[in-house]
Each structure stands twice: as structure tokens, then as C-alpha cells.
Amino acid sequence: MATRTTIRKRFFALAAVTAIASLALTGCASTETESSDLGELNVQFSWIKNAEFAGEYFADSNGYYSEAGFSSVNFIAGPTATAAVVLSGEALVGLSDPIAVTPVILEEGAPLKIIGATYQKNPFTILSLKDGGNIATAQDLIGKRIGVQAGGNETLFDALLAANGISQDQVTKVPVEYDPAPLVNGEVDGFLAYVTNESITVANLGFEVTNLLFADNGLPFVAEAFVVTQDSIDNNRAALKSFLYATARGWKDAIAEPNEGARLAVEVYGKDLGLDIGKEQQQSVAQNSLLVVTDETVANGLLTISEAMQASNIATLSGAGYAITADQLFDMSLLAEVYQEHPELLE
Structure with a gap:
């Protein structure tokens, strides 16, 4: 049965990180969301290529990543130790969550930040x-x-x-x-x-x-969060903003056309997995209404994590024994710039 049959290693704490390689993507810092020469985009998924990543599929298939300046796109299937992949430079962005990332930051000193999240409510x-x-x-x-x-x-x-x-x-x-x-x-x-x-x-x-x-029941936190290195924020900002812009466009399409998102998973991106179209359609619809679209995203935009939501995440982490501040874990400045530069995303 080719379904995501559990969270599977999403929260694996990582062993000590000995070195941080340079990122696979290069690009100059810029205040503009789009660039004409951002190179290849590598994105590490947290799971197999099912309907969970419908927004990314739309962004690729509709050419949004290309329009944003990426020459090609590579979606890397999980599950895996996402933070390690991002730190190694094998992916510009990895999808994970605060509970998985926080121990790596605190215990290994990893320079990682969350710059947005697809799921406003963890599933x-x-x-x-x-x-x-x-x-x-x-x-x-x-x-x-x-x-x-x-x-x-x-x-x-x-x-x-x-x-x-x-x-x-x-x-x-x-x-x-x-x-x-x-x-x-x-x-x-x-x-x-x-x-x-x-x-x-x-x-x-x-x-x-x-x-x-x-x-x-006491553990509210975001999921399918976009994890990046501080080095990328400092030196590859244009690529990160272009990724966020294109991905937000893709998720707007995924919300408007959930069945098409399921089809893309079954027939295109996950075509070798034997996914069931009926189940993927159910998941696509359910995640949109339960996890992706909230009152906050209606007001602030998709993928955003409000200050109140950040505080809720920090409280959850504290309850789990992790003392970390919102500034240590989150950097929402890139997404804020994307929405400032592209107010049409809120329409």
C-alpha cells in the first residue's frame, strides 16, 4: 500500500554536524524576488511524493519556478534527516518542522532557520x-x-x-x-x-x-516548514525569496484545484509509487481545509507564520524541554518582503 504510513523519521535528531558545505544553489543577494540566473533548485521533501506537496508540483508544472529564475527543479523524496541534507548543501530548502529542527540547532549548534510553513496546524x-x-x-x-x-x-x-x-x-x-x-x-x-x-x-x-x-492537545506547531541555512539567508536571499514566491503561487493553485494536485502526485511526480487517486484526492482536500488555509493565512498570506503562531510553537517546544527563542528559530523577513513586493498573492 503506497501511502505515507507514518511520520517516518521526520523527527530524527541528528548526529553531530562536522562541517557545512556550500549550498548547491548560488545567486547574488537581491531585494527582488525574481532573478534570471539562480541555477538549479533542490528541495528536500519530508515524505514520499504524494499529494502532500501539491503546491510545489503546481509551482513546477506551471512554470513558476522557471519564471522565478531557476534553471531546473529537483524534488528529493523523503523521509530522511532533512536538516542534515540542508546543512550539507544538497538542498537549498528542506521541509521539516520545529520539533525536528530545534534539537539540531541547540545541541549541534547548526545555523538553521525556518522561513515559512505550508501547514499552519500540524497533522x-x-x-x-x-x-x-x-x-x-x-x-x-x-x-x-x-x-x-x-x-x-x-x-x-x-x-x-x-x-x-x-x-x-x-x-x-x-x-x-x-x-x-x-x-x-x-x-x-x-x-x-x-x-x-x-x-x-x-x-x-x-x-x-x-x-x-x-x-x-497541548502540542500546536507548524509542519512542512521550510528549513534553510543562515548562510543562504545572508548570501543567497534572492534564491530563497524566489522559491517562496513561486511556492506561494503554487499553493494558491493547489487550494483552487485539489483534485489536480492529487493527479499531479499520482500521474506525474509520484507515478512510480502506485498511489491511489481517490485517497490522494481526499488528502488534498483535507489538508487544504484543515492545515493549509486558516484565518491567519487569509489575512497574512499562505506559508506565513504569525508572531502569535511563533509564540505558540516556542511554548510547545518549551513543554518538550527545548529552550529556544523565536528569533533563534524563525526568520519571516524574506516572506514579508515577498508579500510586500507581490501584494497580488493576497488576492
């Missing part, structure tokens, strides 16, 4: 079957067997417990792989998943599902 959930675990509240976790993938996913799950005053010995953490089969088979009562992905997959198998959303 992580404890998925359960209504006639099984039926985990509807955080307190329902107590005494349950929860399937959690090894690595950074454990950190995320432990943060959920801590945010809700639940000790780890009150829950049985069951090591699982990346397929929700253990949930369907009754081996676990709950499964760490995406509300826009595994939840749809399991529901399509005929099961009534219950979702315990992390964002509504």
Missing part, C-alpha cells in the same frame, strides 16, 4: 478505531498500547504525554514500523499517524476511526 494524531481503543481524549491514553515508531517519533509522543501530565509508565509504548496494520489487526490500541493520511487510509478500509490531534 499529527493518535489514530484509533472507534470500536477499539477509541482514544478521544489525552486521558484515554492511560493504560493503552500505543504504536510509536523508533527515533524522533518517540520524542514527539513523549512530549504529548508530558503536555498532558501523563507519565510514561502509564502508557505501553509498542515499537512499530510504518504501516498501520498493527492498529487494524488489534495489536495496538492507538497509532502515531497523520490525520490527513493514515486516518484516511484506515477509514477507507471500512473502519470508523477516532483521532487525538496533537495540535488540540
